[in-house]
Amino acid sequence: MARASVPSNAGRRFAGRGRSRARRALATAAAATLLWWILAGSAALLEPLALLAIVLAAVASLLLPAGRPLPLRPVALPGLLGFFLRSSFLGGLDVARRALDPHLPIRPDFLTYRTELAHGPPLTLFMAVVSLLPGTLSVRLEGRLLTLHVLDRDADTRAALIALEQRIRKAFHDPRDRQASDDGAAP
Amino acid sequence: MSLFYMAAALFLLGTILLGLVRVLRGPGSGDRMLAAQLFGTTGVTILLLLSLALEESALVDVALVFALLAVVAAVAFVRQHGLPEPPDTPIHRQPPDTPGPERPHDDR
Amino acid sequence: MIANALTVILIFAGLVFFAAGTAGLLRFPDVYSRLHALTKADNVGLGLVILGLMFQAGGPADILKLLLIWVLVLAAGTTAAHMVAQRTWTHGEFESDR
Numbered sequence: 001m002a003r004a005s006v007p008s009n010a011g012r013r014f015a016g017r018g019r020s021r022a023r024r025a026l027a028t029a030a031a032a033t034l035l036w037w038i039l040a041g042s043a044a045l046l047e048p049l050a051l052l053a054i055v056l057a058a059v060a061s062l063l064l065p066a067g068r069p070l071p072l073r074p075v076a077l078p079g080l081l082g083f084f085l086r087s088s089f090l091g092g093l094d095v096a097r098r099a100l101d102p103h104l105p106i107r108p109d110f111l112t113y114r115t116e117l118a119h120g121p122p123l124t125l126f127m128a129v130v131s132l133l134p135g136t137l138s139v140r141l142e143g144r145l146l147t148l149h150v151l152d153r154d155a156d157t158r159a160a161l162i163a164l165e166q167r168i169r170k171a172f173h174d175p176r177d178r179q180a181s182d183d184g185a186a187p
Numbered sequence: 188m189s190l191f192y193m194a195a196a197l198f199l200l201g202t203i204l205l206g207l208v209r210v211l212r213g214p215g216s217g218d219r220m221l222a223a224q225l226f227g228t229t230g231v232t233i234l235l236l237l238s239l240a241l242e243e244s245a246l247v248d249v250a251l252v253f254a255l256l257a258v259v260a261a262v263a264f265v266r267q268h269g270l271p272e273p274p275d276t277p278i279h280r281q282p283p284d285t286p287g288p289e290r291p292h293d294d295r
Numbered sequence: 296m297i298a299n300a301l302t303v304i305l306i307f308a309g310l311v312f313f314a315a316g317t318a319g320l321l322r323f324p325d326v327y328s329r330l331h332a333l334t335k336a337d338n339v340g341l342g343l344v345i346l347g348l349m350f351q352a353g354g355p356a357d358i359l360k361l362l363l364i365w366v367l368v369l370a371a372g373t374t375a376a377h378m379v380a381q382r383t384w385t386h387g388e389f390e391s392d393r
Binding site for chain 3: 042100131137
Binding site: 192203205206217218229239251260261 | 337341368374383
């Protein structure tokens with residue numbers, strides 16, 4: 001929403017963007033190198049085609065318009081990853097147990113959950129991970145109201161969702177946190 | 188060892204064949220789509236197992252391409268008609284939950 | 296030797312999850328429940344098989360490639376599950392096939 005009406009602010013932001021642009025080109029080159037190494041092996045890294053691809057990737061990130069920066073908070077990532085691995089494994093275990101049980105112990109239902117996460121990457125990640133948590137499947141998002149399908153209507157789904165939301169909230173810088181720190185507390 | 192990989196791949200092929208029953212019975216088109224998703228995940232696993240069983244490392248790259256294409260099938264299914272939502276969609280009967288339009292990528 | 300044993304155990308565990316996913320696909324009563332079974336069980340199954348295969352990998356690049364495949368399938372799986380669920384919710388279970 002930065003318009004020319006705030007010239008000093010906009011100028012500062014532009015200078016910052018120039019620096020971050022070079023950093024992004026370097027990061028893109030590093031990522032391209034890594035990807036080429038993974039796909040083709042270390043011997044293929046010295047071929048001219050590989051070097052050309054890496055340089056082209058870096059140049060492309062300089063020429064193409066910059067995307068929105070991903071407001072990640074690296075410190076919280078291992079915790080989120082561990083939480084995700086544990087709960088998605090538990091999710092698979094839970095559904096496998098229910099599917100193989102002769103009595104088929106499921107009581108499917110729909111429920112709605114209002115999330116406070118910002119639109120964009122945090123909410124997308126939330127929707128994706130919800131489908132891997134034990135017994136939940138994200139069906140529909142309207143505004144911030146999420147419709148879920150649950151396998152067991154008696155399970156404490158809401159607590160699991162709140163835990164996930166707090167994890168994701170910690171992993172991203174939320175611009176609203178800076179403005180209203182006391183208002184944005186999770187319910 | 189390669190016999191074990193082969194047996195595991197054959198077992199997974201069996202689960203795919205069982206999944207075909209769901210394609211035949213349906214009843215909805217979403218159910219048939221599920222079977223396609225089953226092919227995606229299980230197909231990737233079969234290819235990985237076969238790459239070790241046959242000692243053909245290129246099959247891992249085939250599995251990678253399968254993984255990349257898996258989501259395309261689902262997108263094609265979801266967008267197949269491109270129709271707007273029918274007006275009797277259940278959620279439309281509920282009152283709108285937020286005042287004002289929400290922009291999909293507003294994260295400031 | 297230990298690596299081989301771990302591979303066998305992990306792949307075997309993965310196969311159990313794949314079997315459970317297919318069982319859920321056939322036994323669960325509605326599309327949404329079947330989506331649960333397929334997405335979660337198959338992703339764990341693939342994860343275990345890939346973990347098992349990592350013990351047979353030739354080098355770090357191979358391990359990362361297996362990891363990349365798992366992440367891609369995981370992302371595709373959850374996205375596809377959500378999209379199919381949303382489509383079923385908005386268009387109904389028995390839309391006409393045109």
